[in-house]
Amino acid sequence: xxxxxxxxxxxxxxxxxxxxxxxxxxxxxxxxxxxxxxxxxxxxxxxxxxxxxxxxxxxxxxxxxxxxxxxxxxxxxxxxxxxxxxxxxxxxxxxxxxxxxxxxxxxxxxxxxxxxxxxxxxxxxxxxxxxxxx
Amino acid sequence: xxxxxxxxxxxxxxxxxxxxxxxxxxxxxxxxxxxxxxxxxxxxxxxxxxxxxxxxxxxxxxxxxxxxxxxxxxxxxxxxxxxxxxxxxxxxxxxxxxxxxxxxxxxxxxxxxxxxxxxxxxxxxxxxxxxxxxxxxxxxxxxxxxxxxxxxxxxxxxxxxxxxxxxxxxxxxxxxxxxxxxxxxxxxxxxxxxxxxxxxxxxxxxxxxxxxxxxxxxxxxxxxxxxxxxxxxxxxxxxxxxxxxxxxxxxxxxxxxxxxxxxxxxxxxxxxxxxxxxxxxxxxxxxxxxxxxxxxxxxxxxxxxxxxxxxxxxxxxxxxxxxxxxxxxxxxxxxxxxxxxxxxxxxxxxxxxxxxxxxxxxxxxxxxxxxxxxxxxxxxxxxxxxxxxxxxxxxxxxxxxxxxxxxxxxxxxxxxxxxxxxxxxxxxxxxxxxxxxxxxxxxxxxxxxxxxxxxxxxxxxxxxxx
Numbered sequence: 001x002x003x004x005x006x007x008x009x010x011x012x013x014x015x016x017x018x019x020x021x022x023x024x025x026x027x028x029x030x031x032x033x034x035x036x037x038x039x040x041x042x043x044x045x046x047x048x049x050x051x052x053x054x055x056x057x058x059x060x061x062x063x064x065x066x067x068x069x070x071x072x073x074x075x076x077x078x079x080x081x082x083x084x085x086x087x088x089x090x091x092x093x094x095x096x097x098x099x100x101x102x103x104x105x106x107x108x109x110x111x112x113x114x115x116x117x118x119x120x121x122x123x124x125x126x127x128x129x130x131x132x133x134x
Numbered sequence: 135x136x137x138x139x140x141x142x143x144x145x146x147x148x149x150x151x152x153x154x155x156x157x158x159x160x161x162x163x164x165x166x167x168x169x170x171x172x173x174x175x176x177x178x179x180x181x182x183x184x185x186x187x188x189x190x191x192x193x194x195x196x197x198x199x200x201x202x203x204x205x206x207x208x209x210x211x212x213x214x215x216x217x218x219x220x221x222x223x224x225x226x227x228x229x230x231x232x233x234x235x236x237x238x239x240x241x242x243x244x245x246x247x248x249x250x251x252x253x254x255x256x257x258x259x260x261x262x263x264x265x266x267x268x269x270x271x272x273x274x275x276x277x278x279x280x281x282x283x284x285x286x287x288x289x290x291x292x293x294x295x296x297x298x299x300x301x302x303x304x305x306x307x308x309x310x311x312x313x314x315x316x317x318x319x320x321x322x323x324x325x326x327x328x329x330x331x332x333x334x335x336x337x338x339x340x341x342x343x344x345x346x347x348x349x350x351x352x353x354x355x356x357x358x359x360x361x362x363x364x365x366x367x368x369x370x371x372x373x374x375x376x377x378x379x380x381x382x383x384x385x386x387x388x389x390x391x392x393x394x395x396x397x398x399x400x401x402x403x404x405x406x407x408x409x410x411x412x413x414x415x416x417x418x419x420x421x422x423x424x425x426x427x428x429x430x431x432x433x434x435x436x437x438x439x440x441x442x443x444x445x446x447x448x449x450x451x452x453x454x455x456x457x458x459x460x461x462x463x464x465x466x467x468x469x470x471x472x473x474x475x476x477x478x479x480x481x482x483x484x485x486x487x488x489x490x491x492x493x494x495x496x497x498x499x500x501x502x503x504x505x506x507x508x509x510x511x512x513x514x515x516x517x518x519x520x521x522x523x524x525x526x527x528x529x530x531x532x533x534x535x536x537x538x539x540x541x542x543x544x545x546x547x548x549x550x551x552x553x554x555x556x557x558x559x560x561x562x563x564x565x566x567x568x569x570x571x572x573x574x575x576x577x578x579x580x581x582x583x584x585x586x587x588x589x590x591x592x593x594x595x596x597x598x599x600x
Contacts, residue, residue, distance in 0.1 A: 012575060016582055019551070022499035023586040027593050029502055034597030041599070064507040 033059075036067060039094040044071045047088060047101050054080040058113060067091060070104075072113055081110050087118075089125055105131050135191075135347055138184035139229055142353060143236035144169035145176060153177050155242040156277055158306045164236060174594040184349040185588050192344060192581075195222075199337045222339045226324060226346030230356060234317045238309065239357030240558075242279035247361065248308040249274045250287045250294060251301035261287040261294060262476035274305045286476075288483040291469030292433035293361055312359040319363035320346070320356055323566060326370035330570045333377045341569035344577070348565060350584055354558035361435060362559045368431030369438050370566050373539055375424035376449060378416040418453045425454030426461035433465040436480045437549060437563065440525070441542040447529055448538020487555060489514065494590055495556040509554050517552040524548045536573075543567030543576045550583060561587055 037057055044055055055073040062068035068091035074083040085107035092100040103123025111117045121131035146154045147164035151172040170176075198218070238244055250261035252272055259268050265284040269275055275283070287294060300311035324346045331341035345351060355363055416424070425442060432439030445454045469477040476482075491498055497509050497517055525548070528541040546563040550556060561584050568577040 009575065012579060015551075016579070018500070019496055019583070019586055022496060022503040023590050025503045026499040027590060027596070030593035031597040034593060034599050037599050038597065065505070 036094065036099070037069070039097055039099050040069050040071055040090050043090050043098040043101060044073060044088055046098060048073075048075070048086060050074075052077075056080075056113075061113070062089060062091070070113070072107065075106075083109055085109070085111070085113075087113060089123065103128070103130075135184050135187045135225070135349075135352075136228060136232070138180040138187070138349075139232050139352060141169070141180045142172065142177060142239070142357075143232055145172035146237050146239055148172070149237065153240060155238060155240075155245070155279070157238050157245070158277075158309060160306060160309055161235065161237040175598060178592055178595045181349060181353065181588060181591065184353070185585070188347055188349055191347065192340070195337070195340045195343060199340055219339050222343050226342060229347055229352045230317060230320055233352055233356045234313055236357070238313075238359060240354055241358035241360070242277065242282070243361075244309065244312045244359045245274055245277035246279065246282050246285075246287075247289075247297055247312060248300065248305060249278050250289075251297040251308065253301075254294065255298050255301035260473055260476070262291075262473045262479075274308070277305070286483075288487050289361060290433040290435060290480065291473055291477045292430060292465055293364065293435065294477075295468070295472065296364075296434075309359075315361075316356055316359040316363045319367040320351075322367040323363060323370050326367070326374050327566045327569060330370060330374050330377065333374075334570055334572075336570060336572070344569045345566050348562070348584070349588070350558045351562050351565070355562055358559065360559045362562060365431050365435040365438050366562070366566055368427050368434060369441065369563075372424045372427040372431065372441065372445070373567070373570065375420045375427060376416050376445065376454075378420060418451070421449060421451055421453035422457030422460075425457035425459075428454070429458040429461035430465060432480075433461075433469065436484055437546065440545045440549070443529060444532050444538040444541045444545070447532045448536075448541070488518070488553070490555040492555050492557065494558075494587060495554045496551050496586075497554045499590070514554065517554065521548055521552045524552075537571050539567050540571035540573045540576050543571065543580070547576070547580055547583065556587075558587060 040057065041055055045051055050073070052073050055071050058070040058072070061070045068089065070087050070089055072085045072087040074081070075086045076083045086104065087107060088104040089102045090099050091102060101123070103121070103125035105118040105122070105125050106120040107113060107117055108119075115130065116132060118131040125131065143161075144164055144167055145151070147161040147167075148169055148171050149157070149159070153172050153174065233239070246266065249266035249269065249272070252274055253259040253261045253264070253266065253269055257269050257272065263286060265282065265286055266272075266275055266278045267283045296315075297312075300308040300315075303311055324342055327345050328338045328342050332338040354360075425445060428438060428442045428445060432442075442454065442458050446452075446458075466478045491509050495509075497513060501507070501509050501513070525545055528536075528544055532538050532541045543564040546567070547561075550561050550563065553560070561580070564576065564580045565584075568580045571577075
């Protein structure tokens with residue numbers, strides 16, 4: 001039984017090390033994501049000159065793990081999503097606490113960010129065919 | 135620990151925090167005591183401080199246990215021991231009561247419990263067929279978490295039945311009722327943990343503090359009034375029943391000590407270890423009740439039912455199986471009569487919930503580690519297969535004499551680690567079992583998993599998003 005116990009303990013330690021590595025990796029990853037999102041929020045506010053709090057962040061439209069985000073928020077004061085939305089495609093390195101805006105589009109009020117609802121694409125969003133008919 | 139808990143509860147009473155779910159104003163009287171709105175930074179610092187203090191306290195208590203083991207009875211002061219026990223009980227009671235007095239913390243689950251109860255008793259809707267969206271006009275609906283408004287209850291029929299009386303009390307009354315359920319269940323769990331640890335020759339003060347002053351237990355489980363506490367109370371009741379009456383203890387341990395050569399006690403050996411693994415100790419009726427209690431626990435929250443095979447194999451008696459079967463038939467019948475076939479279809483509910491993925495789950499973290507965006511369906515199947523293998527291995531070990539209580543704890547911990555839907559109160563399941571077993575690896579593993587969970591919460595501390 002002592003040998004069996006030794007094997008079990010070794011396996012448990014290995015599993016523990018693996019879980020610890022996964023946890024630390026995830027905390028570091030999330031911290032980097034948060035740093036990037038802070039820069040993205042500042043970028044949206046600087047670009048639009050609106051100091052809004054309710055800005056939605058989408059990390060999947062431009063691809064997971066690409067570090068490219070889409071941020072959408074109202075173009076005039078109002079409850080979240082209640083006004084025409086301006087969505088910005090943001091990526092690149094953080095410089096002076098901000099990242100570069102490469103393109104974007106508009107959305108009607110209370111409308112989810114689906115291709116069919118987008119209009120007024122600009123910048124790289126045109127070449128990416130993000131709006132219908134663009 | 136007390137300061138961290140008071141800080142969290144007072145700040146939470148001011149509401150309007152991302153950590154505090156929208157709720158009726160049940161703790162406004164605390165607002166006059168000070169505090170500021172609870173933000174991630176304050177909460178996480180308080181949680182880390184609580185965790186550090188808890189770890190230090192366990193180290194001190196463990197050192198005390200070791201020192202006592204090396205000293206002679208004459209060197210051990212009874213009055214000092216009594217004083218330590220009294221202070222430990224006072225600490226745990228204070229932590230429980232502070233959280234009880236405050237608002238609901240972290241989770242919206244309690245409002246789902248209330249919604250399901252009100253669906254049944256106020257609106258005549260079967261909570262096993264529909265989600266809370268069927269009672270949009272009910273005052274509790276606005277408090278139910280957005281992710282759960284379309285989801286029928288996954289809890290056992292017995293739990294749903296015991297929540298039904300609270301459905302009549304209105305939302306505020308029901309919230310206090312749920313908090314009272316959680317507090318009472320916590321008290322029962324802690325008393326039973328204390329008694330079982332003592333009966334198994336382990337340090338009862340260490341066991342009490344390890345469970346009752348655990349930060350996840352206090353802040354998340356009690357703070358959220360989670361029904362896992364009721365499950366834990368029934369689980370520890372079942373373990374206590376297998377130990378026999380206190381008056382029978384000496385006889386039971388003598389019998390077991392005689393057969394101790396074939397019984398593996400885990401990490402250590404010594405007085406009482408034989409009782410952990412082998413049969414004997416409790417009467418046939420108590421063993422049958424123990425099996426019944428596990429099934430009753432399973433009818434509250436299904437997870438605890440995994441204990442039954444280990445109990446049957448470990449005790450080498452049919453009594454737990456018969457008791458469990460009778461409880462299953464009666465409980466299943468009651469569930470069927472009140473809720474129909476969906477009320478007892480636990481497998482479907484478990485299958486549905488096992489497909490969920492939470493950001494804190496270890497499979498999700500492992501997926502990120504290898505560069506995947508998350509968990510895929512094939513991963514779910516692999517995880518289920520791994521869990522089944524672990525369960526079979528532990529059954530074999532139990533058959534060979536390993537402590538069935540420890541094996542049950544390992545299985546519950548394995549469920550946590552392999553589950554893609556992991557929440558703080560789930561990683562408490564194995565804790566009361568871990569502190570009443572001699573195989574200390576289970577306690578270390580449980581605490582390590584909890585520590586990793588706490589560490590995983592800290593990302594907003596290093597890079598807050600405004």
